Amino acid sequence: MNFLMSLITNLISGLSLGSIYALIALGYTMVYGIAKMLNFAHGDIIMVGAFAVIVSVTSLGLPPVAAILISVVVCVVLGVAIERIAYKPLREASPLAVLITAIGVSYFLQSLALIIFGSNQYSFPKIMTFSSITLGGLTLNGETLTTLIVTTILMIALSLFIGKTRIGKAMRAVSEDKGAAELMGISVNKTIAVTFAIGSALAAVAGLFYGTTYGFINPYTGAMPGIKAFVAAVFGGIGSIPGAMLGGILLGVIENLSKAYISTELSDAIVFAVLIIVLIVRPIGLLGKKTNEKV
Amino acid sequence: MLQVNNINVYYGKIHAVKDISFHVDSGEIVSLIGANGAGKSTIIHTISGLLRSKTGNIQFLGKDISKTEAHKLVYQGLAHVPEGRRIFLEMTVMENLEMGAYSQGKVNTNDIADVFERFPRLKERQKQIAGTLSGGEQQMLAIGRALMSHPKLLMLDEPSMGLAPLLVEQIFHIIQELNQAGTTVLLVEQNAEMALQIANRAYVLESGHVVLSGTGKELMESDRIRKAYLGG
Numbered sequence: 001m002n003f004l005m006s007l008i009t010n011l012i013s014g015l016s017l018g019s020i021y022a023l024i025a026l027g028y029t030m031v032y033g034i035a036k037m038l039n040f041a042h043g044d045i046i047m048v049g050a051f052a053v054i055v056s057v058t059s060l061g062l063p064p065v066a067a068i069l070i071s072v073v074v075c076v077v078l079g080v081a082i083e084r085i086a087y088k089p090l091r092e093a094s095p096l097a098v099l100i101t102a103i104g105v106s107y108f109l110q111s112l113a114l115i116i117f118g119s120n121q122y123s124f125p126k127i128m129t130f131s132s133i134t135l136g137g138l139t140l141n142g143e144t145l146t147t148l149i150v151t152t153i154l155m156i157a158l159s160l161f162i163g164k165t166r167i168g169k170a171m172r173a174v175s176e177d178k179g180a181a182e183l184m185g186i187s188v189n190k191t192i193a194v195t196f197a198i199g200s201a202l203a204a205v206a207g208l209f210y211g212t213t214y215g216f217i218n219p220y221t222g223a224m225p226g227i228k229a230f231v232a233a234v235f236g237g238i239g240s241i242p243g244a245m246l247g248g249i250l251l252g253v254i255e256n257l258s259k260a261y262i263s264t265e266l267s268d269a270i271v272f273a274v275l276i277i278v279l280i281v282r283p284i285g286l287l288g289k290k291t292n293e294k295v
Numbered sequence: 296m297l298q299v300n301n302i303n304v305y306y307g308k309i310h311a312v313k314d315i316s317f318h319v320d321s322g323e324i325v326s327l328i329g330a331n332g333a334g335k336s337t338i339i340h341t342i343s344g345l346l347r348s349k350t351g352n353i354q355f356l357g358k359d360i361s362k363t364e365a366h367k368l369v370y371q372g373l374a375h376v377p378e379g380r381r382i383f384l385e386m387t388v389m390e391n392l393e394m395g396a397y398s399q400g401k402v403n404t405n406d407i408a409d410v411f412e413r414f415p416r417l418k419e420r421q422k423q424i425a426g427t428l429s430g431g432e433q434q435m436l437a438i439g440r441a442l443m444s445h446p447k448l449l450m451l452d453e454p455s456m457g458l459a460p461l462l463v464e465q466i467f468h469i470i471q472e473l474n475q476a477g478t479t480v481l482l483v484e485q486n487a488e489m490a491l492q493i494a495n496r497a498y499v500l501e502s503g504h505v506v507l508s509g510t511g512k513e514l515m516e517s518d519r520i521r522k523a524y525l526g527g
Contacts, residue, residue: 119361120414166393166397169386169393170383170394172383172386172390172398173383173386175347176383176384176385176386179345179365179377179381180377180381180382180383181366181394182344182345182364182365182366183343183345183365183366183369183374183375183377184366184367184369184394184395184397184398184440184444185366185367185369185370185397185398185444186394186397187366188366191361246463247491289385
């Protein structure tokens, strides 16, 4: 019985961690689906979002809601600016040039944060305090549950947005055939900008939950969740939105269960080993689609 | 309505379209015919802004559109049904039509009803993913999608490609109907016989040059055309 309780607790905190990865992975996969590029600076947006919360609450003394809004706005503006300044001029360039630029932007953001904040750990303000819930002998952490609920709502909202709205459908059209989308009157450039804005907003929310979960932030904080979310996106099938959600959640669960029952030190190695196995068995990822070769 | 003046278009180093001029008057069906690689599709892509000419200009409804971005042209009344149909294969038939109406802002249900009346098969399959349609149905969807933008000039690139003869007849009949309803048509075709039959006027392209032009009837009777394009 005790084992079952601890398994359920670990599973739920794994789901919660995984849903943070999923939020980040969505940014990777949407940008890949629409702009056909890997935005390796995406992870660092999380760090910027988390610092925006710290500055708003700790230095400016703003209430949590304002801090969250500021963080989202900062990340959206930053994401769109990065696309406009660094990636848009490279629209016709080779994928390798774009990839190297993205890595460059990632280092740029880390170094900028290092100059402004130094290399110290900043403690993340407790802006979300929720009491634990006890359900029949099972104690659930309030923050974990909130993370799970909010990310689930965001993912449902995103799916509805992509599936049902005019802009969401235009995004799918661009991701399938840019030229044909242009002929319909859809501006590919605007659609790409919207995609970066949405991805960055989700990254800001991920930064908030990531900071809350771990309690500390430094300029390199975004790198590891960024890489893991990228792994999650590939795991689920890069370009696929349900794939990013599934990949992120599975990754979080595997990581947490490995930590709890195998070894904390080995948990990352296990996560990446699972990715390698999945890609050997199914190179397009769990929910990935075979790319249509143009005749 | 459309005036193309001295355009030269390159694919990298390949000079695909060489100093071509032609025009389409309001209410006409004009066909561009020629073999594969003659430059027909390149011309249409240049008119829609997906490719650029190094020289000359393109006037549409009195405005120079040679530097207008592709996605803005549909708002001016120019629709392009691309070669190979290029419908959105992962979206439903209905969603494809909605994308066709993107330039209209809101989707007008009357427009959808009009397309369904013209293409009853699309109505039956409106919830289906477009990738599951047959070639003929996909061509109907591509044309229906273009009609959703209320085009003044409809450009069709190889609408007969890969279709059975009966379906080709059907598609060409629909093109004629659309023209009679007031839409001007620019048609690019390898199927010279069909294209000349319905055309008011036509231009014959060979390796990037216009080598002949005239009314559809004149060209069908020309020896050169009969030998080269109509099999005797």
